[in-house]
Amino acid sequence: MGSQGGFGQSKEFLDLIKSIGETRSKAEEDRIVLHEIETLKRRISEPDIPKRKMKEYIIRLVYVEMLGHDASFGYIHAVKMTHDDNLLLKRTGYLAVTLFLNEDHDLIILIVNTIQKDLKSDNYLVVCAALNAVCKLINEETIPAVLPQVVELLDHTKEAVRKKAIMALHRFYQKSPSSVSHLLSNFRKRLRDNDPGVMGATLCPLFDLITIDVNSYKDLVISFVSILKQVAERRLPKSYDYHQIPAPFIQIRLLKILGLLGIGDKQASGSMYTVIGDIIKKCDSSSNIGNAVLYESICCVSSIYPNPKLLEAAADLISRFLKSDSHNLKYMGIDALGQLIKISPEIAEKHQLAVIDCLEDPDDTLKRKTFELLYKMTMSSNVEVIVDRMIDYMISINDNHYKTYIASRCVELAEQFAPSNHWFIQTMNKVFEHAGDLVNVKVAHNLMRLIAEGFGEDAAAADSLLRSSAVESYLSIIGEPKLPSVFLQVICWVLGEYGTADGNYSASYITGKLCDVAEAYSNDETVKAYAVTALTKIYAFEITAGRKVDMLSECQSLVEELSASHSTDLQQRAYELLALTRLDVHAIESIMPPDASCEDIEIDKNLSFLNSYVQQSLENGAQPYIPENELAGTWNINNLRSQDQHEFSQHGLRFEAYELPKPPVQPTVSPPSLSSSTELVPVPEPSYLRESHQVSSATSVSDAGSSELKLRLDGVQRKWGKLKYSSPSSSTSSSTSQKPVIGVTQADVSSSVNSKPRDTYDSRKSHVDPEKQKLAASLFGGSSKTEKRPSSSHKTAKASGNAVDGSQEPKTAVVSNEVHVNKTYHEPPPDLLDLGEQTFSSSTSLDPFKQLEGLLDPSQVTSTRNHSVAAATKAPDIMAIYAETTSSAQTSSDGYSIPSSGDDMNLIFGFSNATTNISHGETTTVTPLSQSIKGPNLKDALQKDSMVRQMGVTPSTQNPNLFKDLLG
């Protein structure tokens, strides 16, 4: 390809880029860019600009826009440039418009015509450029304008065009499925395209289509399986190999599709088993891309109809991932584990320590993924530990998006698995306290409902216990400063409803607290409304119970203040309170029956009880009622209140009467709808109620995996008290897996895996602190009690351990699926693909194991490579290891790198001498990577440097990195 390092731009532009490169602050950069915008605005509108010049202006516009500034003044020029006949200019024009314009931009209509013309061009490059633009710019309305041509291009002679046409059609499908619904068969047809690139591209739309409608594509299972088989058998052209893996991107896509097609389909899944098994067996797990394919196979295995053999293989892969030193692989391992436990929950136990390690990892990403896994494996025996952990983490983070998410997860788990009322209330308190304002308001309403409904009829005692403990905890928490509004609403409601119910607290105590709340949060009207209504209820209950009511003075002043409030809602509540206290016992009892928040209200819609009254009025000469539909506007809510001796109001201007909430209505409504004015207190939608009843009672562990955030109240009732979820598997089986070398009943594979990576894994934390073990025990059902920790002699006997492993070498060679995680050590190199010099001697890692290894001679190091995995904590990324080279290189862990002053610890592409695919039981022919041929190309860098200097664009000293090769 040769170096394309020439900078075709003008000095002016280079200066601009350079000056921006040298800015030290965003403000400075903005200043320069704004100046540039002014210049461009002036220049671009000059008449008769040479086209070459114009092209540069357009590129400068792209640059300005890329830096986040508005270049819309020049869009039209970019559009014009697409009209140009010159392909060079046209391409620039297309590039600019695809970067500038979104599909809904007005200017697009000006381009459609050009696109139409270009799609018909006989130069396939023009067609390609136009298709690129089509993918970005064509919207639902303009699809018909280009659709016929795009469809025609599906049969173009050039595969690049066919490929892009497929992608364009896919895009159309995403934008407007109906517009291309008649063309979907084209995707099937293109699946058989001779060009692998076109076939690969076709998999994108097919994946989307199959996601939506699995059944119409079942017939393709055989085709997909055979394609995958061919790919795995290296039947595709060599150029599709990527790091020695045959067309991995296509494999991944196919595995995804098969995963969809095999869901719950025994027959379809049956035809996939062989090929998936082959892939798992063959795929090289020492490269990142190999692991990507393996990960996808795990996903596929766990989504199709289960096959014990494959599940075992998948479990094995997961343990390799988890034991890897690479955070990336651990992350994928945790993710894969989360998928697999849906089918075989018992495998989680084997990995308990690894999971806990991930949980305590400083890497937030890994931690979150682990919480996700824990969420999926929560059951009543470990819910306390898991939710506690989640809450701790929730408190420690600032990211509101994730805080909300994890809070809702906590609530969900607590509601589903809570072991006791007390714990449940405490947990909810914590969640509300720390994330109250982020929690969905429905959660609060649900909590109220839960406390109100309790466990149903047969557990009245438990109900009142729940309520008492709620009241108690709320009273203790109520004094804390700055509680979230939602939480206060719950507190007020519960105190109002049940504060005095168990007789532990006097009405004056509770009312005092409520007044405090109303005062402390005086600018939160919702809270005040809740507080006043709570007061009303407490007084009503007191009167009903025959006790004398002494309104506290602060209470009185609060009510007085609120009755003059600007908020009509508050005012109304205050007046209601006053009115209520003046009524007699019987009236109050019927208006506010104690503990009746869950009673259904019977509504007599016909108002038949008024019949006699109406009759009487008519006899007295009143006008008969004219129904609403006959006389619009006369309908008046007042007839609802005719008990109050109102005359029917005749006509009037009241088209919509406002409805005064009648006190008796209130307590009988379901708890959340305390307020009658919806804008203040959200009332749960009716559908919500239904939802909670739909929840199946038999929530299995896998069920918990459903990410839907719904509150399973039914589940709670059943779950509580009973330990329905025993730990998924007996602890005995897990103990074996924890022993490092001892023969395990699992497949031969695991024994070798045990003997090596597990060693390293365990040895790394040969002093697992008891805390962790305890945690493991509580998370995984006490299995760690029986587990034997590997002796601490590992640490000291490391060197000899190496030798032992070395002697085991032949054994591992037989074993399939061995972990080929190798690591090379580098000085922090500047370059990414490090070639040329060996830096084996430069392993200056601080890791103690590493140092120990330094004592060994290099040949020994190779034989103990798996140990180095554990030791490689200094190396940035295990995934960066690409490609094994010959076994002849086995004399040392060759790392190539160019020593440099760079402080940049980059991703290292070590050409590690790898296990040379022992796992395949075949010797791979050595295909040196293309990069390995290429030297570090210092010459190029120097050339570039001198060229830039000639142009006067001296890169400033502060950024010498600019010259560093991205890939060494």
Next chain:
Amino acid sequence: MIQFVLLISRQGKVRLTKWYSPYSQKERTKVLRELSGVILSRVPKLCNFVEWREYKVVYKRYASLYFCMCIDQDDNELETLEIIHHYVEILDRYFGSVCELDLIFNFHKAYYILDELLIAGELQESSKKTVARLIAAQDSLVETAKEQASSISNIIAQATK
């Protein structure tokens, strides 16, 4: 699907942005600020993935340049990591030992290459050779096509006179 591709230098300077979903200029600035804050502050050795909003961002550092791709929840992170590497390898082939400076001054070429690799947020071509061939064809044919175009238009112009 890939939502967007970002190239950010270690100093937080933007080297390339490509958006496959509609983001307004304001949102783009916000995303860039947010993500460069998150990604640049991550120490080495951590995962190359960040969960961000309802997406995942996969990033990888090459010399002083961070390549970031934002993907959907159900996408394969390791694969994305390799798509990034695939792109870098193609850039490397094209520029011949690509360095950040190449991308700074030839960002439009980096765009052209990206357009051959990804389209509408999906990987369209996984063969390095094919991409390289297409780019080369564009680069070389641009010149000849230019001449042809002018000669053809001359002919047409003469013919239609």
